Amino acid sequence: MENVISQHKKEFEELPQVIVEVPGTCTLMGSYADACKGWSVVGTDISTLFVAISQRDDQMVRLTNATLNDRKRFSLSNIKFRKEDRWGNYIKGVIGILAADGVALTGMNVTVEGPLLVSDNQMVSSAIAMGVCMALNELLDLKMSFSSIIRVIYQANTTFNNELCKISDLLTMLNGKRGKVLFFDLQHLTFQELAFPFTDASEEYVALIVDSKISPNAMREEIASKRRAIEVAFSRLKELKPGGFIRDFPEGDLSARVVPLDEDSRHICEYILMESRLTRDSALLLNEKDAIPYGKVMVRIQTGLRDLLEVSCPEVDWLTKRSSELTGCLGAVLITNGFSGNVMILLSKQALPSYISRLEDYEHIFGFHPRWYIYEGGGSAKVVFPNHT
The missing domain is CATH 3.30.70.890 (GHMP kinase, C-terminal domain)
Incomplete structure (x- = not known):
């Protein structure tokens, strides 16, 4: 966590107000079971990422990826998917869905950092969206339930970003425990902790x-x-x-x-x-x-x-x-x-x-x-x- 704090301070000359840590997921068995809505066994893994956020007094959103040394920016009045923004679109998607839901947003500075950022698009999109959604929930005191968080992330990733997104991955990120895995019935979207x-x-x-x-x-x-x-x-x-x-x-x-x-x-x-x-x-x-x-x-x-x-x-x-x-x-x-x-x-x-x-x-x-x-x-x-x- 110290690294994301120092990177946020270096980039934006201020400390973050909220930091969220998100683990990656590991599908031990049933990686393709979503095709038949069958069964899968999933747990969280050792690779993580951090999302740090602080508010601004304007309508600009500035983003920095400390792991990839990359920066993006956009205005809250113009939230559009742009292919060249790559990882930045995963943050835009969540902000765009919350704005469409009527959440009052101000400008913000966002830093993402961690080894999970070099994983594949499906994992990165789910983890970044999870971190941003949870950080805004904390920062703005939105009191969102797990089901509301999952809805926002799923809609942001599938509708805004056109990325594959598994509800089972999101549930695992929210419910993972050390020494435990989750056994999913994908037909009914239920799980049992093992x-x-x-x-x-x-x-x-x-x-x-x-x-x-x-x-x-x-x-x-x-x-x-x-x-x-x-x-x-x-x-x-x-x-x-x-x-x-x-x-x-x-x-x-x-x-x-x-x-x-x-x-x-x-x-x-x-x-x-x-x-x-x-x-x-x-x-x-x-x-x-x-x-x-x-x-x-x-x-x-x-x-x-x-x-x-x-x-x-x-x-x-x-x-x-x-x-x-x-x-x-x-x-x-x-x-x-x-x-x-x-x-x-x-x-x-x-x-x-x-x-x-x-x-x-x-x-x-x-x-x-x-x-x-x-x-x-x-x-x-x-x-x-x-x-x-």
Whole structure:
């Protein structure tokens, strides 16, 4: 927090009145389950960003991104999307929605700072919008409920910015707890809090996240293209299902080619329905702290990602294959946390040193120095200044 305070003071020659810290989210399983409104398991993660705000006595809004060393500005009388404003549009969107709701606004100085700002657009847009909305709620004493905050953010990101925005991510940011994950039923937008048993406090197994450090754009375009294909595939599948929830479509009808889908669409639907079902099963395994079958679920999902959905890269394949060669490694799967090529490895504490030593070979082969940490689950988005506790 000290860094965002000093950056705000340096840029605007005043201290911020409100600071909000927002964590990123990590989808452990069910990254694509929104396509069939299935199930997902999501927790907050270690990367965060800060939003600092102070009021001005005019109608200007000045923005600085201390992490990217970038600046933007606009007037409250002219809140328009401009492609060249990039991250600044995520702040504009929230301010624009609040203004349309009748909130009386004055000019303001806004500083954003933190490692989460170099993640993908979906994560950055959600986190910045969350921070700005919560900061204005505090600054202007708007007394907004969680549901009102989520509505403003979702509308700002989808309508104003035309960005993909997941309600489950926003709920996770607001409800995240250390050592906990949220199990979502995306059809009904409900969630259940689960203890995540594979943290450093575990006596036997830990969940290691390895950041492959590949280029941020290495998989983003591929995944964006795949999401467009997913939308097309499920629109076709919905036409073939007479009623009920699409997540309940019989997987056997797809594998047996009973339904008239092209091969690419069939593979996509087959994978996502399987991923969703396996994610639902994994929630029970987490409750029971049953590491071995949970690891097998991770392997099945990763195999489907690679072979059916065809979302992978050589670096990810190397990291997952090396884990399968070690005694004590139970499974590995590509996760979604805003950064390209992050893999979760479930392994025994005894196997941990052996796997970490193999990461030296990874650096020699690919030229990237991977970062790793044991997943613990983070906290929730919160006002950190002023501190009301």
